[in-house]
Every structure is written in C-alpha cells, then in structure tokens.
Amino acid sequence: MSRLVILSNRVADLRKTSQSGGLAVGLADALRQRGGVWFGWDGETLQTQPREATVEQVGNVRMISAAMTVEDYMNYYVGYANSVLWPLFHYRLDLVDFHAPYFDAYQRVNANFAGLVAPYLQDDDLIWVHDYHFIPMANCLRRLGCRQRMGFFLHIPFPPPDLLAASPNHRYLVEALLDYDVLGFQTTADTINFRHYLEEWGVGEVLDERTIRYKGRTIAIDRYPIGIDVETFRDMARNAPDDVRIDSARREKLGRKQIIGVDRLDYSKGLPDRFQAFGKLLAQHPELEKQVTFLQVAPPTREDVNAYSDIRDELEGLTGSINGRFSDFNWTPLRYIHRPVPRETLAALFRASHVGLVTPLRDGMNLVAKEFVAAQDDEDPGVLVLSQFAGAAEDMTEALIVNPYDTDTMAEAIHQALMMPLDERKARHKALLDHILHQDTQRWLATFLNDLETAGGHTNPPPDSLIAADAA
Ligand SMILES: O=P(O)(O)OC[C@H]1O[C@H](O[C@H]2O[C@H](CO)[C@@H](O)[C@H](O)[C@H]2O)[C@H](O)[C@@H](O)[C@@H]1O
Numbered sequence: 001m002s003r004l005v006i007l008s009n010r011v012a013d014l015r016k017t018s019q020s021g022g023l024a025v026g027l028a029d030a031l032r033q034r035g036g037v038w039f040g041w042d043g044e045t046l047q048t049q050p051r052e053a054t055v056e057q058v059g060n061v062r063m064i065s066a067a068m069t070v071e072d073y074m075n076y077y078v079g080y081a082n083s084v085l086w087p088l089f090h091y092r093l094d095l096v097d098f099h100a101p102y103f104d105a106y107q108r109v110n111a112n113f114a115g116l117v118a119p120y121l122q123d124d125d126l127i128w129v130h131d132y133h134f135i136p137m138a139n140c141l142r143r144l145g146c147r148q149r150m151g152f153f154l155h156i157p158f159p160p161p162d163l164l165a166a167s168p169n170h171r172y173l174v175e176a177l178l179d180y181d182v183l184g185f186q187t188t189a190d191t192i193n194f195r196h197y198l199e200e201w202g203v204g205e206v207l208d209e210r211t212i213r214y215k216g217r218t219i220a221i222d223r224y225p226i227g228i229d230v231e232t233f234r235d236m237a238r239n240a241p242d243d244v245r246i247d248s249a250r251r252e253k254l255g256r257k258q259i260i261g262v263d264r265l266d267y268s269k270g271l272p273d274r275f276q277a278f279g280k281l282l283a284q285h286p287e288l289e290k291q292v293t294f295l296q297v298a299p300p301t302r303e304d305v306n307a308y309s310d311i312r313d314e315l316e317g318l319t320g321s322i323n324g325r326f327s328d329f330n331w332t333p334l335r336y337i338h339r340p341v342p343r344e345t346l347a348a349l350f351r352a353s354h355v356g357l358v359t360p361l362r363d364g365m366n367l368v369a370k371e372f373v374a375a376q377d378d379e380d381p382g383v384l385v386l387s388q389f390a391g392a393a394e395d396m397t398e399a400l401i402v403n404p405y406d407t408d409t410m411a412e413a414i415h416q417a418l419m420m421p422l423d424e425r426k427a428r429h430k431a432l433l434d435h436i437l438h439q440d441t442q443r444w445l446a447t448f449l450n451d452l453e454t455a456g457g458h459t460n461p462p463p464d465s466l467i468a469a470d471a472a
C-alpha cells in the first residue's frame with residue numbers, strides 16, 4: 001500500500017478530538033485510520049518565510065508544517081483564499097474583493113509550500129491535496145519534478161460557469177485543477193458545474209461523466225461526499241459531561257424543548273435568516289412561550305476578513321432584539337455562544353436537543369448535519385431541519401428540507417419539527433442514520449484513494465503543459 005500524503009492549508013492538532021472546521025475533522029478521522037503524512041500551514045505568521053518545515057510524529061501520522069509571512073497571511077489567506085475564492089465559490093459575487101497582489105501571493109504561497117514539502121516526498125507516495133487554498137499545488141509540485149499520482153478534493157461548492165467567470169483568473173484555476181489525476185467534489189451538482197465550465201469555455205474534452213481529456217492526459221472526476229466516523233461520534237454523544245446532563249435535566253423538568261445550531265460565524269451559514277425564522281416562530285406561536293429555547297454555537301472565524309465582522313454585528317443585534325422582545329425573568333429563548341465548544345460537548349448537546357438547524361445559504365457538505373443525526377437516541381430522536389443548499393441535502397432527503405431565504409416557511413418547518421410524532425421522527429432518523437453509516441469517513445477515504453491508485457498517474461505523459469501554464 002502506498003504512503004498517503006495529505007496537503008491542506010489547515011492541519012489539525014491530532015492530540016485533540018476537537019477541531020474547528022469540517023476539513024480538519026474529516027481529515028483527522030481519515031488519517032488516524034490509515035496513517036501517513038499531513039502537511040500544511042501551522043497557523044503561525046512570521047516576518048520572514050522559514051526555509052524549512054517542522055516535523056513531528058503523532059501516532060501513525062507524520063505532521064509536517066510551516067509558518068507563513070504576515071504579508072502572505074494577509075494577501076493569500078485573508079485575501080485571495082477568503083476574500084475572493086470563498087465568496088466566489090459560495091455564489092456571493094457581492095462579497096468578492098479582488099486585488100492583483102492577492103493572486104500573486106496565492107501563487108507564491110503555493111510555490112513556497114510545494115518547495116517545503118517536496119524534500120519529504122517519496123516516489124510511490126499518493127498525494128492528496130485539499131481545498132481551494134491549494135488549487136495550483138499540483139502545478140507547483142510538477143515544476144519541481146514530482147511525478148507521483150496527485151488527487152484534489154474540493155470541500156466547498158463548485159459554482160456554475162457564469163459565476164466562476166466573474167473571477168479574472170477563472171481559466172487559470174480550472175486549468176490548474178486539470179493538472180491533477182483525480183478531481184473530487186462533494187456533490188453531483190458540483191461535478192456538473194465543473195463539466196459545464198469545461199464545455200462552455202472549451203477547456204479539454206469531456207469524454208464521459210467521469211473522464212476528462214486535457215492536453216493528452218486523462219483526468220478522473222467524481223463526487224465523493226465527505227462523512228464522519230459515526231460510531232465514535234455516537235459514543236461521544238452518549239457520554240455527556242456533567243454540565244450538559246444537569247442542563248438537560250433542568251429543561252426536562254420544565255418541559256422545555258431545545259433547538260440547536262452549530263456553525264462557524266460565517267456569512268455562508270445563513271445565521272441571520274435562521275435567527276429571524278426563530279423570531280417569527282415565537283411571534284406566530286405564542287403557545288411556545290417558555291416551551292422552547294434555541295442554542296446557537298457560533299465560534300469566530302477569519303476575523304481579519306471584513307465581511308466576517310459585519311455578520312457578527314448583525315447577529316448580536318438580532319440576538320438582543322429577539323431576547324428583548326420575548327424573554328422573561330425565567331426564560332431566555334435564544335442563547336448565543338460566540339466561542340468554540342469541544343466536539344465531545346457538542347455531541348452531547350446534539351443528543352439533548354429536539355431540533356437541529358442546519359440552514360446555510362450555501363455549503364460544500366456540512367458535517368454538523370451528519371453529527372446531529374449520529375448523536376440522536378434511536379428510540380426518541382430529534383429532527384434535522386436542513387437547507388436545500390447544503391451539500392448534505394443531496395442525500396439526506398429525509399430531513400425537513402427548507403429554503404433558508406424563506407424565513408416564514410423555515411419558521412413553520414421548525415414548528416413541524418417540534419411537533420412531529422414519534423413514529424415519523426423514528427422513520428426519518430433511521431433513514432438518515434443508514435445514510436451516514438453508509439457514507440462515512442472510511443468510505444470517503446477508500447473510494448477517493450482507490451480511484452487515485454488506479455488513475456492515469458504514471459501512465460499519463462509528463463505534464464509539460466504545466467510548465468507553460470499562464471495566469472490567464
Ligand atoms: O480553516 P478555516 O479558514 O478556519 O476554516 C475552516 C474550514 O472551513 C471549510 O470547511 C469545508 O469543509 C467541510 C468538510 O468537507 C464541509 O463540510 C464544509 O461544507 C466546508 O465549508 C473549508 O472548506 C476548510 O478548508 C476550512 O479549513
């Protein structure tokens with residue numbers, strides 16, 4: 001079996017079970033199972049770029065990481081990755097903030113990181129690159145002479161061609177993706193958008209749904225929906241810490257139901273619309289007074305990007321106005337936590353909740369949707385309310401599917417979830433649980449790596465075209 005080398009901007013702390021963000025959670029689960037190497041940014045910024053990476057062995061995983069300069073952090077991470085690619089790929093052209101130095105830094109950081117990891121690569125490694133930060137990584141590694149098989153997985157949505165074309169570098173990005181041997185997306189909709197781009201812009205040739213021909217090479221593309229380690233999460237949920245148990249017992253005594261949401265405080269997660277829907281629920285159903293509380297965990301994220309401080313102000317305003325209007329001395333309907341909460345605690349909180357709200361405006365997958373289902377008690381499960389625009393909705397069709405822009409209907413869906421009879425809750429939960437058990441981390445890892453192992457790779461001609469790749 002070839003050694004697996006994972007490259008991603010964010011690396012997790014494998015000593016902790018708690019990671020912020022689904023990419024770190026998914027990859028930590030995957031690498032703990034198979035072992036290998038994980039390379040990425042260590043989260044530090046320095047005045048000058050370090051010449052070497054730091055290496056550390058954690059169990060069966062070799063962690064290789066490096067800092068970046070303050071300037072690169074601002075132009076590459078805050079800039080191109082999170083002020084251009086993130087909003088663009090989440091269909092938010094209004095938030096795209098493009099500046100030429102961002103794109104230069106994006107290419108420079110990819111080239112620097114390729115140079116830092118290349119000395120650690122072995123000839124028969126399987127190289128698996130993750131997410132929008134590292135799209136040109138294959139190109140950079142090939143320029144250094146790396147001939148290994150390389151796969152890429154996009155954790156976020158791939159937008160329709162017309163939206164992508166709003167970026168000055170759209171052709172560069174797509175051609176850089178075609179430098180890999182296998183391209184993975186979260187959903188069928190994403191793979192269709194990618195193929196449509198190729199057809200509309202005349203890049204390569206779509207041979208069939210899963211095969212592209214580009215400059216004499218073959219590239220496999222498919223959807224590989226990311227999953228979770230269901231049994232581990234179920235065990236965490238059953239072992240509630242004391243404070244969660246005491247809080248649940250108090251609520252039970254008062255006959256109160258809990259609604260829960262857990263999201264990084266990101267504009268893509270649809271939090272203001274969700275809060276408004278909760279306000280409408282309370283206004284339209286006065287009988288719910290003191291019968292229900294909504295707990296929203298929303299840890300800070302990417303705070304150096306302007307769009308993220310705006311959403312924080314908006315949410316704090318909404319929390320104040322909802323609680324100001326409906327609270328009583330012994331009831332606070334909306335509890336909002338702006339800090340990360342350990343995943344073990346979240347698991348227990350999910351199990352203690354009657355409704356899970358996962359209502360992003362656009363999301364690659366959304367692991368919280370899967371975690372909420374995994375955490376439930378099979379005999380008395382809670383109900384998942386899921387946005388039609390989360391990647392998870394493509395398969396989790398037994399959730400209550402909502403349009404997150406339509407706050408009136410969302411309020412009604414929350415009401416339906418709170419009132420749902422036990423038989424229906426059990427039937428929906430069983431179907432959702434079967435689904436997440438089937439599409440778990442292990443399957444995600446195995447299907448992608450199987451395709452990478454059998455891909456064109458070494459049989460493809462050397463990608464000389466890459467050397468000539470220009471920033472169109
Ligand atoms: O690394 P950060 O900038 O702090 O952001 C955290 C991660 O957010 C995104 O997660 C995505 O991946 C999940 C797992 O595949 C998926 O469920 C979710 O829909 C995506 O939004 C981002 O893509 C990661 O690169 C970040 O590390």
Ligand SMILES: O=c1ccn([C@@H]2O[C@H](COP(=O)(O)OP(=O)(O)O)[C@@H](O)[C@H]2O)c(=O)[nH]1
Pocket residue numbers: 018019020021022023025262263264297299339340341342343346365366367368369371
């Ligand atoms: O305070 C928090 C908030 C989130 N998470 C975890 O972070 C991941 C979020 O992944 P998801 O795919 O839902 O969204 P992303 O943040 O990657 O866009 C999930 O595993 C959550 O359980 C966590 O451990 N603590």
